[in-house]
Amino acid sequence: MYDPLVDPYIGQDVAYPTSYWADNTEHITPFTHLQHSIDTDVVIIGAGYTGLSCGYQLAKQFSRDVVILEANKVGWGCSGRNAGFVLRGTGRLGLAQLQHKFGIETATLFHQEYGAAIENVKQMITAGNISCEMQQSGYLKIAHNLKLGAELPAQAEFLRRQFGYDVQYLSAAQLHADYMHNHQAFGAIRFPDCFGVNPLALAQGYAQLAKQSGVNLYTGTPMQSWARSANGGFTVQTPSATVRCKQLIFATNGYTAKNLFPPLNMSCLPVLSSVIVTQPLSAEQLKLSGLNHTQLVMDTRALKYYYRKLPDNRLLFGGRSAVYGKDAEKAIYPARLLGALKTCFPMLSELRCDYHWSGWVAVSYDDLPRVCQAQPNIFYAAGYCGSGVSFSTQAGKRLAQLAMGEPLPALPIYQSALQPFPLPALRRVGQQAYYQWGRFKDRFL
Numbered sequence: 001m002y003d004p005l006v007d008p009y010i011g012q013d014v015a016y017p018t019s020y021w022a023d024n025t026e027h028i029t030p031f032t033h034l035q036h037s038i039d040t041d042v043v044i045i046g047a048g049y050t051g052l053s054c055g056y057q058l059a060k061q062f063s064r065d066v067v068i069l070e071a072n073k074v075g076w077g078c079s080g081r082n083a084g085f086v087l088r089g090t091g092r093l094g095l096a097q098l099q100h101k102f103g104i105e106t107a108t109l110f111h112q113e114y115g116a117a118i119e120n121v122k123q124m125i126t127a128g129n130i131s132c133e134m135q136q137s138g139y140l141k142i143a144h145n146l147k148l149g150a151e152l153p154a155q156a157e158f159l160r161r162q163f164g165y166d167v168q169y170l171s172a173a174q175l176h177a178d179y180m181h182n183h184q185a186f187g188a189i190r191f192p193d194c195f196g197v198n199p200l201a202l203a204q205g206y207a208q209l210a211k212q213s214g215v216n217l218y219t220g221t222p223m224q225s226w227a228r229s230a231n232g233g234f235t236v237q238t239p240s241a242t243v244r245c246k247q248l249i250f251a252t253n254g255y256t257a258k259n260l261f262p263p264l265n266m267s268c269l270p271v272l273s274s275v276i277v278t279q280p281l282s283a284e285q286l287k288l289s290g291l292n293h294t295q296l297v298m299d300t301r302a303l304k305y306y307y308r309k310l311p312d313n314r315l316l317f318g319g320r321s322a323v324y325g326k327d328a329e330k331a332i333y334p335a336r337l338l339g340a341l342k343t344c345f346p347m348l349s350e351l352r353c354d355y356h357w358s359g360w361v362a363v364s365y366d367d368l369p370r371v372c373q374a375q376p377n378i379f380y381a382a383g384y385c386g387s388g389v390s391f392s393t394q395a396g397k398r399l400a401q402l403a404m405g406e407p408l409p410a411l412p413i414y415q416s417a418l419q420p421f422p423l424p425a426l427r428r429v430g431q432q433a434y435y436q437w438g439r440f441k442d443r444f445l
Contacts, residue, residue: 170188254362268362295308
């Protein structure tokens with residue numbers, strides 16, 4: 001499997017990974033490879049949510065001439081591999097942590113921006129008439145032990161009081177009666193404005209919307225190199241053509257290859273998240289597990305599990321995976337996830353796994369993403385920490401505004417670049433140490 005910390009290039013025209021999404025999404029008419037040299041205003045690298053949203057905004061709102069270059073296929077990276085959780089937030093810091101770090105006024109601005117991100121996703125779905133299997137039924141944050149369950153009422157009250165966020169506290173008994181018979185669930189907070197989607201269908205819908213707005217999108221067209229021109233613009237070299245542009249935007253996030261833009265690569269830790277999808281649950285299994293709903297679910301572990309019921313009654317269940325890309329397909333990782341699912345729901349002991357795949361999420365050093373101008377006329381957005389379906393769409397919009405010189409909201413994530421990891425060559429050593437600590441914490445603390 002492609003590994004951004006090992007491989008100098010991402011490849012060209014690589015097929016989608018074998019996944020539930022790839023097998024159950026109606027694929028759009030393929031885009032073409034770039035075969036001839038061209039000039040344009042803006043080149044965007046990467047046709048995931050960020051790049052497609054940015055291109056759409058630049059073309060539609062600002063009438064810019066935009067070219068998107070995608071090495072493989074639309075949504076080939078994290079945009080087509082994630083669990084489809086459209087959440088109100090990004091990074092790894094909740095509102096209480098943001099308040100502690102930045103103060104209540106800034107935390108309130110974060111909350112508003114995260115809400116705007118969800119609305120932006122909905123607006124793009126409506127504008128493009130995107131068929132992406134929306135499951136708008138809420139998100140459950142599950143306490144996985146008694147200690148954390150006892151803290152949930154105060155957390156819910158804090159969110160209601162400080163931010164006017166209409167969350168609901170659910171006791172363990174309420175959770176069991178209304179939502180699930182999870183043996184490791186000790187209460188929950190329900191967030192009302194989050195929903196599930198088919199993430200690959202969403203990415204493909206964004207691509208069609210961008211195309212309709214005038215964006216020139218080329219797949220199977222990796223950037224091989226780039227250089228500044230004497231006039232302050234850029235020359236981008238692809239396998240078959242050269243593109244000359246005035247501005248260059250990297251929308252590669254966790255898939256940024258070593259040689260593509262080193263300052264971005266060294267400021268992210270690519271972390272594998274792994275997903276399984278089970279066989280369809282029978283009516284009896286749905287009844288016994290209590291999972292006859294479409295809530296998004298994530299627990300409070302340091303190494304979190306997340307899951308949801310899909311429209312065909314299969315369970316999607318995900319969590320952390322291998323550390324190195326070369327180990328991603330090892331059988332131990334789907335077996336661990338299926339074992340964890342059955343530990344939570346022992347009544348599903350006969351359930352089998354029909355799909356398994358993995359993808360890279362980009363973890364930032366301070367657990368927050370950035371949208372920034374890294375160098376004159378070079379921009380990027382990255383570091384969503386595995387929670388980027390909604391915010392990456394918003395980040396694309398903010399990137400477009402930034403490239404056009406418009407002011408962004410007064411949030412720290414829009415005021416600076418990502419901070420490079422200290423000793424970046426040892427990022428994976430630190431990751432392995434964190435995994436050991438996380439397993440200990442989740443089991444004993």
